[in-house]
Amino acid sequence: MDKKLDSKEKILQIASGLFQLQGYHATGINQIIKETGLPKGSIYHHFPNGKEELALAAVKFTSKYIEDRIIFFINKELDVVDAMQAFIIDSANQFRNPEDIEGIPLGLLACETALISEPLRLACMQAFQNWEQIIVNQFIKEGYEKDVAAKAGILFNSLTGGGIIQSLTNKDPGPLLAVAEAIPLVFPKKG
Amino acid sequence: MDKKLDSKEKILQIASGLFQLQGYHATGINQIIKETGLPKGSIYHHFPNGKEELALAAVKFTSKYIEDRIIFFINKELDVVDAMQAFIIDSANQFRNPEDIEGIPLGLLACETALISEPLRLACMQAFQNWEQIIVNQFIKEGYEKDVAAKAGILFNSLTGGGIIQSLTNKDPGPLLAVAEAIPLVFPKKG
DNA sequence: GTCTATAGGCAGATAGAC
DNA sequence: GTCTATCTGCCTATAGAC
Numbered sequence: 128m129d130k131k132l133d134s135k136e137k138i139l140q141i142a143s144g145l146f147q148l149q150g151y152h153a154t155g156i157n158q159i160i161k162e163t164g165l166p167k168g169s170i171y172h173h174f175p176n177g178k179e180e181l182a183l184a185a186v187k188f189t190s191k192y193i194e195d196r197i198i199f200f201i202n203k204e205l206d207v208v209d210a211m212q213a214f215i216i217d218s219a220n221q222f223r224n225p226e227d228i229e230g231i232p233l234g235l236l237a238c239e240t241a242l243i244s245e246p247l248r249l250a251c252m253q254a255f256q257n258w259e260q261i262i263v264n265q266f267i268k269e270g271y272e273k274d275v276a277a278k279a280g281i282l283f284n285s286l287t288g289g290g291i292i293q294s295l296t297n298k299d300p301g302p303l304l305a306v307a308e309a310i311p312l313v314f315p316k317k318g
Numbered sequence: 319m320d321k322k323l324d325s326k327e328k329i330l331q332i333a334s335g336l337f338q339l340q341g342y343h344a345t346g347i348n349q350i351i352k353e354t355g356l357p358k359g360s361i362y363h364h365f366p367n368g369k370e371e372l373a374l375a376a377v378k379f380t381s382k383y384i385e386d387r388i389i390f391f392i393n394k395e396l397d398v399v400d401a402m403q404a405f406i407i408d409s410a411n412q413f414r415n416p417e418d419i420e421g422i423p424l425g426l427l428a429c430e431t432a433l434i435s436e437p438l439r440l441a442c443m444q445a446f447q448n449w450e451q452i453i454v455n456q457f458i459k460e461g462y463e464k465d466v467a468a469k470a471g472i473l474f475n476s477l478t479g480g481g482i483i484q485s486l487t488n489k490d491p492g493p494l495l496a497v498a499e500a501i502p503l504v505f506p507k508k509g
Numbered sequence: 510g511t512c513t514a515t516a517g518g519c520a521g522a523t524a525g526a527c
Numbered sequence: 528g529t530c531t532a533t534c535t536g537c538c539t540a541t542a543g544a545c
Binding site for chain 2: 152251281306
């Protein structure tokens with residue numbers, strides 16, 4: 128049982144990384160088994176419905192990972208605006224060295240699958256909403272108006288997702304850092 | 319010669335649409351020839367280096383198309399802030415009906431290819447920079463400070479790209495419309 | 510230049526030995 | 528449950544008839 132959990136967890140971890148970096152179509156089952164070192168049968172044992180089921184689990188895995196990172200920065204910084212800024216700056220760092228690039232958490236996979244797999248689309252939508260909700264709740268907790276908070280979540284996701292696209296394309300943290308700098312403009316601090 | 323130009327133009331138009339909607343990996347040569355009605359030899363006649371060369375031409379085609387649309391709204395509206403807003407609202411409309419969705423101009427293809435094809439990465443980077451530059455020039459023309467203008471271009475690309483990801487994933491114009499609403503906050507009007 | 514048939518490789522998936 | 532060998536089908540690309 129231990130070994131089974133270890134295998135499944137290992138597959139999930141490797142697969143999540145590859146899906147983030149390469150996207151859905153470019154990431155093959157063969158590549159995943161190669162990088163995990165596990166035999167192909169192992170993947171189909173743990174994920175009988177194949178690639179789509181594995182991707183679905185990987186999306187949830189990534190979703191949780193990003194959630195935790197957002198919460199980490201909220202706990203670390205004094206207010207939510209500083210936390211968003213710190214999160215984005217931290218995300219920008221991976222683009223300093225090409226070999227450090229971890230990819231786009233879910234934006235790439237979401238765009239690839241939104242029109243061809245309803246389960247994957249819904250899972251990505253849920254992930255975006257979870258991240259958004261954390262921001263919204265924190266805005267409300269800090270005393271912002273409800274409608275301001277509601278839009279803050281959407282803007283946070285847009286700015287981050289769009290910034291990553293540009294930083295990845297340019298292989299340069301610059302665009303994301305510019306986005307981070309603009310955060311206080313978009314979300315004026317309270318009081 | 320006329321027929322040759324017509325064929326090439328037709329391939330480019332169809333291919334650009336498919337790359338925008340489905341991305342690089344999900345779009346096959348076979349699908350392109352099927353939708354154009356042209357034989358496979360025709361593609362390899364016009365684009366001897368195959369899929370990558372065709373995608374490169376499609377990126378330039380799409381780049382110009384978006385450029386023209388941005389300029390259209392700049393000419394139509396009173397100032398650049400209104401123009402950006404109008405452009406984003408117009409982009410949001412495709413998400414009202416699933417069958418109207420045209421996809422992500424270059425964001426998806428850029429993310430898919432940034433790490434595997436240097437020519438495609440550079441072409442996407444150039445496209446983003448062209449769109450950015452149009453916005454920057456207009457900001458300067460309207461009397462904004464140079465550093466404000468420089469960041470405006472990056473933010474415009476980020477907000478648009480990130481908003482489209484969410485609207486596509488949600489199959490809902492809402493996120494892009496929320497982004498459009500926020501535009502005047504991010505770029506306070508002069509005077 | 511236009512069009513067709515096919516090569517060659519790799520993907521996802523499966524059957525079945527152990 | 529673990530692992531391997533193999534099937535089927537699709538992909539890009541090419542050769543070559545017309």
